Amino acid sequence: MAQPEGNEKVLTDYEKYIRTEELLALQKPPEACADPDELLFQVMHQVMELWMKTMFHETERVAGLLGQDELGQAAHHLRRTAKIEKLLADQLAIMETMAPADYHKVRLQSLGRGSGQQSPGFNRMLTIGEPVWSAFEKARERAGVDLVTLFAKPRVHWDLWLVVQGMMEVDEGFQAWRFHHYEMVKRIIGLEVKSLKDVPASQLRYGIDEAFFPELWKQVPVLTRSTRPEY
Numbered sequence: 001m002a003q004p005e006g007n008e009k010v011l012t013d014y015e016k017y018i019r020t021e022e023l024l025a026l027q028k029p030p031e032a033c034a035d036p037d038e039l040l041f042q043v044m045h046q047v048m049e050l051w052m053k054t055m056f057h058e059t060e061r062v063a064g065l066l067g068q069d070e071l072g073q074a075a076h077h078l079r080r081t082a083k084i085e086k087l088l089a090d091q092l093a094i095m096e097t098m099a100p101a102d103y104h105k106v107r108l109q110s111l112g113r114g115s116g117q118q119s120p121g122f123n124r125m126l127t128i129g130e131p132v133w134s135a136f137e138k139a140r141e142r143a144g145v146d147l148v149t150l151f152a153k154p155r156v157h158w159d160l161w162l163v164v165q166g167m168m169e170v171d172e173g174f175q176a177w178r179f180h181h182y183e184m185v186k187r188i189i190g191l192e193v194k195s196l197k198d199v200p201a202s203q204l205r206y207g208i209d210e211a212f213f214p215e216l217w218k219q220v221p222v223l224t225r226s227t228r229p230e231y
Contacts, residue, residue: 034109037102044095045119048088052121055084059128059170066135069142071159078166085173089180100188125174129212136163136213151219152226164216171211179208 015021027042058081065074117123140150145157154161185191211217 028110033106035102035105037098038106038110040094040098041103041106044091047091049119049121051084051088052119052125055081056121056124056128058084059132062166063131063135066132066139066163069139071139071163075159075162075166078163078170082166082169082173085170085177089173089177092177092180092184096184096187098188103188132167133213133215136167139163147215147219148222151223167213168216171213171217174212175208175210178210182208 011021026046027039030036030039033039058077062074062077062081065071065077140147140160143157143160145160150157150161150164154164
């Protein structure tokens with residue numbers, strides 16, 4: 001076995017697999033940072049991109065599993081996706097520990113005209129609804145059940161119902177994440193600042209209620225009305 005020359009570092013198997021040297025070199029060195037909090041800012045966004053990459057991968061798996069009628073596994077990966085969304089929403093609280101004055105140093109000296117709207121991970125996540133919904137609809141049709149019946153009698157097609165619950169959980173998680181992001185922007189930047197598209201940050205609130213699977217949410221009041229509730 002060849003020995004390292006001089007002071008050459010011997011990487012552990014963990015370091016080789018995780019590629020820690022490359023990973024930890026992706027952040028700016030302290031002397032190049034506009035503010036000591038820039039490391040926090042950069043790491044948070046890099047981590048978010050990695051988690052969004054993972055979420056996209058998970059939803060691709062969901063679509064494939066639905067196509068094979070592996071409903072239980074599909075529901076499992078939907079729940080996993082929702083948990084990642086919760087993690088992303090929760091970690092925004094760490095970002096809120098950054099003073100607005102420190103953020104503006106980073107924005108002016110480092111971020112430039114960069115914006116979350118340019119995030120490849122987020123923009124890719126916005127596309128997950130159609131393939132998952134298409135695969136779900138085909139699975140539902142193969143099961144011979146419509147949405148009204150599925151909501152009214154969930155235990156008749158329980159595994160398919162668990163998929164519905166997972167899809168709605170993903171919607172809730174994404175909406176919660178966007179809401180927390182909106183609140184963070186309001187706290188750190190304010191709602192009057194305009195994006196690269198010349199749109200005020202206040203417009204972020206209109207994305208909070210967007211759902212990947214709106215047809216599922218329409219069934220909730222349909223079921224409620226069918227019970228003839230009187231309040």
